Amino acid sequence: MSLHTATTSAPVNIACIKYWGKRDTKLILPTNSSLSVTLDQDHLRSTTTSRADPSFEKDRLWLNGIEEEIKAGGRMATCIAEMKRLRKELVEEVDASAPKISGYFVHIASHNNFPTAAGLASSASGFAALTASLAALYALPCPPTTLSLIARQGSGSACRSLMGGFVAWNAGTDASGLDSHAVQIAPESHWPDIHALICVVSDAKKGTSSTSGMQRTVETSSLLQHRIKHVVPQRMTDISAAILARDFDRFAEITMADSNQFHAVALDTSPPIFYMNDVSRAIVAVIEEYNRIALLPENGGKRKAAYTYDAGPNAVIYAPAANIKEIINLIVHYFPQQDAFKDPFALFGTAGVGSGAVLAGFNVNVAKVAEVGAVKGLIHTRVGDGPRTLTEEESLLGTNGLPLKMAQK
Amino acid sequence: MSLHTATTSAPVNIACIKYWGKRDTKLILPTNSSLSVTLDQDHLRSTTTSRADPSFEKDRLWLNGIEEEIKAGGRMATCIAEMKRLRKELVEEVDASAPKISGYFVHIASHNNFPTAAGLASSASGFAALTASLAALYALPCPPTTLSLIARQGSGSACRSLMGGFVAWNAGTDASGLDSHAVQIAPESHWPDIHALICVVSDAKKGTSSTSGMQRTVETSSLLQHRIKHVVPQRMTDISAAILARDFDRFAEITMADSNQFHAVALDTSPPIFYMNDVSRAIVAVIEEYNRIALLPENGGKRKAAYTYDAGPNAVIYAPAANIKEIINLIVHYFPQQDAFKDPFALFGTAGVGSGAVLAGFNVNVAKVAEVGAVKGLIHTRVGDGPRTLTEEESLLGTNGLPLKMAQK
Numbered sequence: 001m002s003l004h005t006a007t008t009s010a011p012v013n014i015a016c017i018k019y020w021g022k023r024d025t026k027l028i029l030p031t032n033s034s035l036s037v038t039l040d041q042d043h044l045r046s047t048t049t050s051r052a053d054p055s056f057e058k059d060r061l062w063l064n065g066i067e068e069e070i071k072a073g074g075r076m077a078t079c080i081a082e083m084k085r086l087r088k089e090l091v092e093e094v095d096a097s098a099p100k101i102s103g104y105f106v107h108i109a110s111h112n113n114f115p116t117a118a119g120l121a122s123s124a125s126g127f128a129a130l131t132a133s134l135a136a137l138y139a140l141p142c143p144p145t146t147l148s149l150i151a152r153q154g155s156g157s158a159c160r161s162l163m164g165g166f167v168a169w170n171a172g173t174d175a176s177g178l179d180s181h182a183v184q185i186a187p188e189s190h191w192p193d194i195h196a197l198i199c200v201v202s203d204a205k206k207g208t209s210s211t212s213g214m215q216r217t218v219e220t221s222s223l224l225q226h227r228i229k230h231v232v233p234q235r236m237t238d239i240s241a242a243i244l245a246r247d248f249d250r251f252a253e254i255t256m257a258d259s260n261q262f263h264a265v266a267l268d269t270s271p272p273i274f275y276m277n278d279v280s281r282a283i284v285a286v287i288e289e290y291n292r293i294a295l296l297p298e299n300g301g302k303r304k305a306a307y308t309y310d311a312g313p314n315a316v317i318y319a320p321a322a323n324i325k326e327i328i329n330l331i332v333h334y335f336p337q338q339d340a341f342k343d344p345f346a347l348f349g350t351a352g353v354g355s356g357a358v359l360a361g362f363n364v365n366v367a368k369v370a371e372v373g374a375v376k377g378l379i380h381t382r383v384g385d386g387p388r389t390l391t392e393e394e395s396l397l398g399t400n401g402l403p404l405k406m407a408q409k
Numbered sequence: 410m411s412l413h414t415a416t417t418s419a420p421v422n423i424a425c426i427k428y429w430g431k432r433d434t435k436l437i438l439p440t441n442s443s444l445s446v447t448l449d450q451d452h453l454r455s456t457t458t459s460r461a462d463p464s465f466e467k468d469r470l471w472l473n474g475i476e477e478e479i480k481a482g483g484r485m486a487t488c489i490a491e492m493k494r495l496r497k498e499l500v501e502e503v504d505a506s507a508p509k510i511s512g513y514f515v516h517i518a519s520h521n522n523f524p525t526a527a528g529l530a531s532s533a534s535g536f537a538a539l540t541a542s543l544a545a546l547y548a549l550p551c552p553p554t555t556l557s558l559i560a561r562q563g564s565g566s567a568c569r570s571l572m573g574g575f576v577a578w579n580a581g582t583d584a585s586g587l588d589s590h591a592v593q594i595a596p597e598s599h600w601p602d603i604h605a606l607i608c609v610v611s612d613a614k615k616g617t618s619s620t621s622g623m624q625r626t627v628e629t630s631s632l633l634q635h636r637i638k639h640v641v642p643q644r645m646t647d648i649s650a651a652i653l654a655r656d657f658d659r660f661a662e663i664t665m666a667d668s669n670q671f672h673a674v675a676l677d678t679s680p681p682i683f684y685m686n687d688v689s690r691a692i693v694a695v696i697e698e699y700n701r702i703a704l705l706p707e708n709g710g711k712r713k714a715a716y717t718y719d720a721g722p723n724a725v726i727y728a729p730a731a732n733i734k735e736i737i738n739l740i741v742h743y744f745p746q747q748d749a750f751k752d753p754f755a756l757f758g759t760a761g762v763g764s765g766a767v768l769a770g771f772n773v774n775v776a777k778v779a780e781v782g783a784v785k786g787l788i789h790t791r792v793g794d795g796p797r798t799l800t801e802e803e804s805l806l807g808t809n810g811l812p813l814k815m816a817q818k
Contacts, residue, residue, distance in 0.1 A: 220666075223673060226635035253679075257629075260681045264632060264673040270662075271697040272669045278687045288680040 004101050005051040005397065006136035007390040010128035012044045012120060013037065013160045013167065014196065014316045016255040016308060017235055018262035020210075021218045021228070027177040028156045031218060032232040035168045035185065035239055036160045037318065039196060040384030043344060046125035048110040048133040049396040056105035056401060063110050063126070065406045079130060079154045080106065086150075087138035101138070108133070109396035109403040114379075119200060119312050121210075127154030128161030132387035144386060148182035164188045164385035166243045168236065185240050188383045193246075195321045195345075198379040199331060201279045201313035208273045210311040213266065220270040227265055232258075248320055252291070252306035255318060259308040266311075275311050279335070279374045282367040283307060283315040286334055289366040290327070293359060321345075324380060332356030334367050335375035344380055413510050414460040414806065415545035416799040419537035421453045421529060422446065422569045422576065423605065423725045425664040425717060426644055427671035429619075430627045430637070436586040437565045440627060441641040444577045444648055445569045446727065447597065448605060449793030452753060455534035457519040457542040458805040465514035465810060472519050472535070474815045488539060488563045489515060495559075496547035511547070518805035518812040523788075528609060528721050530619075536563030537570030541796035553795060557591035573597045573794035575652045577645065594649050597792045602655075604730045604754075607788040608740060610688045610722035617682045619720040622675065629679040636674055641667075657729055661700070661715035664727060668717040675720075684720050688744070688783045691776040692716060692724040695743055698775040699736070702768060730754075733789060741765030743776050744784035753789055 013036040021031035059080055061068050070076050087102040110129060112122045131151040135142060148159035152169075160167040165187040172180030208216075217224050235254055242250035266273040276284075287307045294304040305319040305327055319327055325347045332341070333356030341353045358364055398404045422445040430440035468489055470477050479485050496511040519538060521531045540560040544551060557568035561578075569576040574596040581589030617625075626633050644663055651659035675682040685693075696716045703713040714728040714736055728736055734756045741750070742765030750762045767773055807813045 222640050223632045223635060223670065223677075226632060226639075230635075231631050257679055260679070261632065261677050264677040267676060268632075268666075268670050268673040270666055270669070272693060274690050274693075277690075281683050281686075284681060284683075 004053065004099065004104070004137060005049065005392070005395060006133050007047065007049040007392070007395045008129055008132040008136055008387050009041050009045040009047040009390060010125050010132055010161050010387040011041045011164070011384055012039045012125045013157065014039065014308060014310065015157065015160070016239055016251070016306075016318075017232060017258050018310075019156055019169065020214050020262050020265060021224060022156070022214065024175070024177065025215065027180075028152050029177050029180045030156060030169065030171050031224070032228045033169060033171040033236050034157070034160070035166065035236060036157070037194060037196065037383050038161065038164045038167055038188065038386065040381045041388060042384070043379060043381040044114050044120065044125070046110060046112050046122060046129040047390065047394070047396060048108060048126075048129035050130070050133040050137045051107050051397050051401060052101040052104040052137060053107070053401060054104050056107055059105050059108075061108045061110070062403045064112060064116075065403055075154045079127065079150055080134070082150045082153065083131065083134040083138060083140075086140050086142065090140055090142070091138060098139075106134070106137075107397055107401045111396055111405070119203070119314050120198070121157070121310060123155035124157040124161045127151045127158035128387060130154065131158070132162065132389075136389050145181050145183065149178065149180070152177070152180065162386055165190060165383060168240065186243050188385055191243065191246050192383060193320050195319055195324050195380065195382040197317040197319070197324060197327055197331070198381070199283055199315040199317065199335070199375045200377045200379070201277065201283075201315065202373055202376050203277060203313045207275050207312055213269070213273045213311065216271075216273065217265055217269040221265050221268040223268045224265045227261060231261065249302035252303040252318070255306040255308050263309060275313060276309055277313045279370060280309055280313045280315060282334065282370065283317075283331070283375075285366040286330055287317060289363055290330060290359070293361050321382070326359065328353060328378065328380070329357040330359070330362075331375065331378065333358055333369070335370050336372045337375070337378065338372050339377065341378055342380075347380075413462065413508065413513070413546060414458065414801070414804060415542050416456065416458040416801070416804045417538055417541040417545055417796050418450050418454040418456040418799060419534050419541055419570050419796040420450045420573070420793055421448045421534045422566065423448065423717060423719065424566065424569070425648055425660070425715075425727075426641060426667050427719075428565055428578065429623045429671055429674060430633060431565070431623065432580075433584070433586065434624065436589075437561050438586050438589050439565060439578065439580050440633075441637045442578060442580040442645050443566070443569070444575065444594065444645060445566070446603060446605070446792050447570065447573045447576055447795065449790045450797060451793065452788060452790040453523050453529065453534070455519060455521050455531060455538040456799065456803070456805060457517060457535075457538035459539070459542040459546045460516050460806050460810060461510040461513040461546060462516070462810060463513050465516055468514050468517075470517045470519070471812045473521060474812055484563045488536065488559055489517075489543070491559045491562065492540065492543040492547060492549075495549050495551065499549060499551070500547060507548075515543070515546075516806060516810045517542070520805055520814070528612070528723050529607070530566070530719060532564035533566040533570045536560045536567035537796060539563065540567070541571065541798075545798050554590050554592065558587065558589070561586070561589065571795055574599060574792060577649065595652050597794055600652065600655050601792060602729050604728055604733050604789065604791040606726040606728070606733060606736055606740070607790070608692055608724040608726065608744070608784045609786045609788070610686065610692075610724065611782055611785050612686060612722045616684050616721060622678070622682045622720065625682065626674055626678040630674050630677040632677045633674045636670060640670065658711035661712040661727070664715040664717050672718060684722060685718055686722045688779060689718055689722045689724060691743065691779065692726075692740070692784075694775040695739055696726060698772055699739060699768070702770050730791070735768065737762060737787065737789070738766040739768070739771075740784065740787065742767055742778070744779045745781045746784070746787070747781050748786065750787055751789075756789075
């Protein structure tokens with residue numbers, strides 16, 4: 001067992017105000033600010049163990065048990081080099097008694113507890129876990145904001161996974177990128193009532209990668225510039241206020257509008273980029289109808305759910321906890337499930353969800369009942385905390401410095 | 410047989426620069442200018458017979474053999490009243506010998522030669538045929554531009570079907586609407602090489618009507634205002650120049666960008682509006698790949714086709730005549746046809762299209778081969794002329810003033 005090892009986990013985050021477009025592709029500086037909800041690591045997480053040892057012969061990395069090359073000058077190499085630099089400058093050069101481990105090579109093993117096939121972006125939680133794990137290994141005296149500057153250079157949205165709750169990524173204006181970091185708008189304890197239902201949508205076609213797609217939008221969409229300058233700044237202000245006021249109706253209105261606008265600028269790209277498919281569209285129709293009923297004066301006149309779509313067909317539906325059971329019933333009605341719903345909050349009894357249900361007054365014609373498998377699975381989670389430091393029992397690296405679990409071939 | 414009768418046909422038009430949004434919903438004044446290609450009436454047309462007779466007891470209308478109510482104050486009533494007014498002011502009050510028929514009631518019968526199920530908007534050709542037929546009945550000394558002011562009040566895009574070739578609809582700025590009319594950018598004889606392939610796409614779900622949809626976009630989309638002010642004016646100038654220069658590459662570039670931007674602002678609407686479905690998206694992918702190959706320097710470096718989508722899932726593919734055979738082969742390969750392709754230009758021999766073909770170098774993975782029926786049919790046509798005055802043999806009204814063909818019940 002090495003003296004110099006640390007294991008941390010980091011959460012997934014799903015944006016309400018979308019990041020799309022870089023003003024600096026090397027430093028990963030965005031064209032606009034963004035804001036996300038950090039999801040609970042009890043359900044979705046990346047876990048990373050980092051170890052520094054004088055016996056190691058090079059930096060090495062294993063993702064889900066498969067060794068990946070650390071390309072010179074690549075994003076992974078940049079993050080590791082930046083963390084070694086911080087160790088040297090902030091620890092070793094300040095405290096003469098601190099072990100000089102910044103010069104050692106590191107071994108890093110990372111694991112996601114959700115399948116890649118789920119179509120959830122693992123780069124955000126992955127780079128956040130990497131950064132948090134190296135920060136723990138190196139005992140850096142840095143707040144999450146500083147670490148977010150490093151994680152951002154691995155994967156832009158990773159910077160938002162270094163904090164729990166409701167997190168903004170300020171675009172910043174400086175060419176150095178030093179003002180382009182995450183800030184916590186409110187911790188998860190401020191509004192723990194925010195739950196999320198992830199609808200994993202089957203997709204026949206591999207979509208455009210977000211890295212190449214967003215730059216094509218920057219180069220060719222005339223609508224993106226308007227979004228950046230005139231739409232997003234106001235939405236950042238408005239949604240932050242909605243979060244602080246725990247105003248779900250307003251939060252939902254802005255979240256849905258911004259998801260739709262992100263997909264609109266993707267479509268305004270040449271060649272156009274489509275991430276949502278017919279199943280995604282049908283989920284939009286179902287949630288819009290659910291809100292139409294909720295917005296009737298006799299029903300309280302407030303939205304009860306908000307859909308949002310990242311660069312893929314999956315829907316994430318945010319809603320107050322009390323509405324989730326109704327929403328699951330609706331989704332299961334329109335998208336019959338192959339497998340039983342895993343019910344982490346025990347909303348349904350032992351009989352399970354069954355075949356779902358629609359509400360009184362619901363216009364059932366807004367969508368057709370899909371074939372089994374159109375929505376491959378449902379994950380119920382909620383707002384959660386930032387990276388967690390784990391114990392040595394949870395290390396992913398064995399005493400030999402190699403992953404304990406290698407991928408099954 | 411009445412003395413006062415006229416029969417005309419009018420063409421369908423499909424826009425390259427899209428009309429979406431009204432600044433005056435009563436007069437149908439648009440928020441932006443638009444531009445379309447008039448399609449050949451040999452293939453797609455609305456035919457209308459109008460008759461005025463002192464024995465008629467009220468204005469009556471039959472569409473495809475089914476009588477429709479002419480609602481007081483509605484669009485149809487407005488068009489008929491406007492045409493009667495022009496007869497009175499421009500003919501009867503000017504020429505004392507002219508028959509005083511503006512006070513007679515009219516019977517109008519109209520027929521589309523394409524099925525409603527084809528999903529092609531019939532309101533443009535229908536209102537153009539109505540206006541042209543009444544103009545012939547009333548022997549109005551009006552150029553098409555004047556008539557386009559009337560047709561516009563029936564259905565906005567109808568104003569563009571009063572001329573052949575390449576037709577702009579100038580948005581105008583006057584509250585009266587007198588400067589919001591069609592103008593011919595070039596006649597069909599200027600660029601007869603422009604052909605069109607209409608891909609009729611099956612759709613499970615009835616989309617949002619364009620009348621209600623476009624006003625929702627005006628009220629809720631922040632991107633629409635940018636499109637109106639900063640994008641469309643330049644595109645109108647650029648595509649007009651491309652048409653005059655017969656520059657298909659530039660014409661195609663602008664046409665595709667504007668179709669995508671129209672669907673982008675529809676998506677930026679609250680609730681969002683989707684007209685394209687997964688089959689529409691797959692056709693986009695196929696045409697983008699076809700152009701990617703064409704744009705390679707060794708292949709000439711110019712686009713060979715342009716897709717455009719109106720407020721529905723159907724694709725219209727514009728291309729120079731020489732490319733249409735390749736395009737049909739591509740489409741038939743990805744979208745196997747139930748029925749034999751009707752081949753009005755005799756591109757294929759007696760063996761017909763068969764199962765289609767892809768070109769050398771084509772990345773076949775851009776789309777999956779769809780199930781039979783995903784594209785229900787293909788219509789090959791080309792740029793064509795404006796309304797035609799037909800002979801009495803082609804009248805849709807019998808000597809009794811009633812339609813010759815009533816709808817089969």
